[in-house]
Amino acid sequence: MAKSKIKYLAIEGLPKGYLIILGVLGLLALVGVLSAHHMETEGHIVTGMNNQIVWGLPHVFAVFLIVAASGALNIASISSVFKRSLYKPMARLSGIVAIALLVGGLMVLVLDLGRPDRLLVTITHVNPKSIFTWNILLYSGFIGIVAVYLWTMMERKMNAYSRPVGIAAFIWRLVLTTGTGSIFGFLVARQGYDAAILAPMFIALSFAYGLAIFLLVLFAAYSFTGRELGDKVVTRLTNLMGVFISAALFFVVVYHLTNLYATEHHAWEAFILLGKNGGGPYATAFWLVQILIGSLIPLAMIFSGYALKSRKLVGLMAALVIIGGFGQMYATIIGGQAFPLVLFPGAEITSSFYDGVAGTYSPSIWEFLLGLGGVSLSLAVIAFAVKILPFLPESLADTIVDPHHSD
């Protein structure tokens, strides 16, 4: 590796607007916490969730943020594990974005519990067979290991350990996303889940979501601080996004092809792909948001070269991927639950408890505010971190990131 001449600088002084940004984000996070308090005091009756759709919008936000968190670490991993020097200057930012997204996601997840006051019970009473138990370890371990990873990158004396810790963090994040995908993949009873492919699919999706958020954070940070961000970095990250979206699409296609081949799953596929039997909202979330807005349009923008015409277009492309991500989570999490359980294959079932019919769900404002609070907390953590510690390189100009660069 070439000796790095990168200089990292915290944001000096109090630039105009910084406190406003931090204040607004903090306020939104607080509103999220207050919404959760309302949900806890009144009960989940104030949400749109019910006995059919037991996980609602908070899980959409939380799982998205957690999946994106593991993906956001990719930039650092590519630098440390795969020794790509162009990514090295951005490794620190990648680490802090990863931690921040996970913290925001966990906030939403925890505050949506029926009894968030009993969070500590998960430490005093542990069921080692539960995937949630594994995830509690994986999530807290992730924050720890990435924090150490950041330390090895930011403390000169620790630099020598940066690679082994980076490799450990990379493996950890792969296991973490596997664990997140398996929350759904291991549910034997539900037609939309119960598939091992959900774990690698979530990993591929995490690459795209994490990078999309990283790109937007990078743009925001460099335009806010007025530091230089060269085309080299932007071009590379944009092309990388093309690879990630394609990989995610591959898994999505294989997942549905597998189901389409098996007659057993045809009803589920008709529900999620064609919107049959009440699957309309989820088919829309899938085709319009996840596939068209979140995958095909960004891919077309990237591979046609159109996105690279301006930073705004790259930003738009990243934003579309994030919107698509929410669509995917909505279709996967809500759609998967809305499809009725198959108790008697080959029979139409009815009851007073919504057997045989699609569950209905219309999220309430409280759920949305809680989710938004989590996003805001993540962004506030990033804004705060880059202010006080040297996460951002002074410049990401082409000549800095690639000393052998020649025009």
Next chain:
Amino acid sequence: MSSNNDSNGSRRTFLKGTAALAAGLAIAPGVRLLGVAKAKPDNEAVTSIVRWGMLIDTTKCSECEVCVEACHAENGIKDQGDPATTPQWIRKLMARDSLTGHVVTLPMMCQHCENPPCADVCPTGASFRRADGIVLVDRHICIGCRYCMMACPYKARSFEHINVTDQAPHAPRGKGTVEACTMCVHRVDKDQQPACVDACNERGHGAMVFGDLKDPESEISQELVRYGGTQIRADLGLNTGIRYRGI
């Protein structure tokens, strides 16, 4: 045991069979009478010598809701207004074969699996199976994550969406936790049958038989040996404690 005020015939036969077996086993060395007799002293822990279960004969089950009413009365479950959020510990299900049009109606509730998926996924162990096969939620350590509801193949569980008051003293239930059929564990521990079974018998249907699946002399075991019994979603290999006939 003879002081049991249960008046229905099938229950009596069931007890008689048990008593006979208990007497037979009493002379065998090392075999504890208690394990087989139904009346467990209050200070003894339940054991896996028994496994409670039910056999539901759908050919005797009609479009009545008496089991549902009895369950909800027994366990203090009231209509909360919104059917989407009101808990249902037991419900009547109607299954109509898409090809033949054959209709079966049956009560559906927690199937008290030997390998319950709810207990597998529960992070705190709040969902658990008691030694005698009854699957319960320990709401003292339930954090309300609802993962068990995602995992249950039978939609047997409900989340408590509101502040609950006036619970039945033997059936504590509260906001933010998950609940389901307890097989009337408070009655079973007092040597009584679940409320739904009693109600079905009192109505004269006799579609539900409750008993010890591990006791070969029990009415439920004898009926299962003679007629067999089907598990719902047997493909999942959960070995349910609730078996059905006529499906």
Next chain:
Amino acid sequence: MRSLFRLVIHAGLTVALGLPALATAEVPFPDIPRGKGDKCVAPTDVIRQTHMDLLLHKRDQTMHQGIRTKQYSLRECLNCHVQAKEDGSYPDIHSKEHFCNACHSYAAVTIDCFQCHVPRPDDAANK
């Protein structure tokens, strides 16, 4: 982060840790309603100091092992200690007339037993 974490932990914990010092200085010792029996299942000082442990132990035994003896059963505490008022009604769990809450509000220790358990004797559970 810190303020968030604090909110995540039950507010009651904060109250429990923070307020007793203030409370003891000004609030008079509560008037604890008497039970209907002659004596409790254990000496008063033992009960005062360890009732939470006894109840917790019994709770797990009953829940997981089906042990339903009466000693240290929450239901039996209520059956004896919660008595009807003159008008026949039973004290609200949030009022200081309720046996449990008389002390717990004084000591500022939040309990969540009665989010699920009905706070009245068995024979008056639905009154």
